Amino acid sequence: MPLSAVAYSLPSLSIQAIDLADQFNVPCVDLSSLCSSKQKDIDNYLSEQLAMDQPVVLLLGKKGLSLRVIQLARGAIFADFYGPSVSYRRTKGGGRRQMLAKAVGLRKGACPTVIDCTAGLGRDAFVLASLGCRVVMLERVAVVHALLNDGLLQARMRSCSELNDILDRMELISSDAHNYLKVNEVSSNVVYLDPMFPEQNRGAKVKKEMQILHNFIGMDDDSDALLDLALSVAEQRVVVKRSRIAPYLSNTKPDYSVEGKSTRFDIYLA
Numbered sequence: 359m360p361l362s363a364v365a366y367s368l369p370s371l372s373i374q375a376i377d378l379a380d381q382f383n384v385p386c387v388d389l390s391s392l393c394s395s396k397q398k399d400i401d402n403y404l405s406e407q408l409a410m411d412q413p414v415v416l417l418l419g420k421k422g423l424s425l426r427v428i429q430l431a432r433g434a435i436f437a438d439f440y441g442p443s444v445s446y447r448r449t450k451g452g453g454r455r456q457m458l459a460k461a462v463g464l465r466k467g468a469c470p471t472v473i474d475c476t477a478g479l480g481r482d483a484f485v486l487a488s489l490g491c492r493v494v495m496l497e498r499v500a501v502v503h504a505l506l507n508d509g510l511l512q513a514r515m516r517s518c519s520e521l522n523d524i525l526d527r528m529e530l531i532s533s534d535a536h537n538y539l540k541v542n543e544v545s546s547n548v549v550y551l552d553p554m555f556p557e558q559n560r561g562a563k564v565k566k567e568m569q570i571l572h573n574f575i576g577m578d579d580d581s582d583a584l585l586d587l588a589l590s591v592a593e594q595r596v597v598v599k600r601s602r603i604a605p606y607l608s609n610t611k612p613d614y615s616v617e618g619k620s621t622r623f624d625i626y627l628a
């Protein structure tokens with residue numbers, strides 16, 4: 359599922375959109391004359407301009423950057439760090455009692471540093487940063503990196519000081535984790551891995567938009583090799599997020615697991 363185009367909905371965004379289109383080597387479509395049109399008409403216009411039934415388009419609008427499969431899904435995929443559901447989870451989401459917090463070893467007085475080797479849209483990294491961890495996020499898919507980078511920028515532009523403190527603890531690096539961990543002399547208390555796994559695609563609960571993201575990225579078939587590398591870097595533990603019924607990463611039994619209804623965190627002590 360390759361990217362088909364970049365489109366923008368405001369004339370003031372044209373330079374940024376053209377830069378992105380150049381970066382991804384795809385056409386750039388101006389939608390600014392259609393700003394009061396219905397979604398269906400905009401979709402039809404994009405399909406016609408790109409001569410494709412369901413083009414995959416990066417859309418640049420006043421709320422930031424998002425990814426959509428035109429005609430297929432209404433919802434757009436974007437990295438959100440300030441919307442109502444994210445804010446609710448941040449303020450009422452269970453704090454250090456959350457499975458993720460327990461898995462990385464967050465306790466009173468212990469706030470580990472984390473390298474998140476599979477940043478995606480940064481949701482797990484944001485939870486950890488909200489709880490006080492410093493998180494280095496690695497993302498290798500350029501479109502996902504662009505979505506995440508824009509999500510962080512949008513949050514900065516709209517944020518309050520509390521949110522700024524959280525964003526200050528998040529650093530995004532465009533890199534394949536294999537290279538980053540090998541080449542740089544990095545160390546971190548925790549290394550976190552949440553690679554795409556086929557099971558993630560199946561459950562009825564996976565929203566259509568997320569299925570699209572999974573199809574766009576594909577499976578992270580090389581993730582088994584990350585485990586040894588992660589263990590060579592982690593000072594305290596490696597945490598691997600899996601679906602509850604998925605086999606262990608690299609067929610390696612963890613020291614213990616933290617299990618929920620649909621998700622499991624496997625903990626490998628360093």
Ligand SMILES: C[S@@+](CC[C@H](N)C(=O)[O-])C[C@H]1O[C@@H](n2cnc3c(N)ncnc32)[C@H](O)[C@@H]1O
Nearest residue numbers: 476477478479480481482497498499534535552
């Ligand atoms: C399941 S998603 C992660 C979701 C993320 N935990 C979140 O909370 O949003 C997996 C992501 O890791 C990225 N990824 C997988 N292997 C990687 C690697 N070796 N280096 C960098 N990024 C990787 C994929 O491109 C994808 O965006």
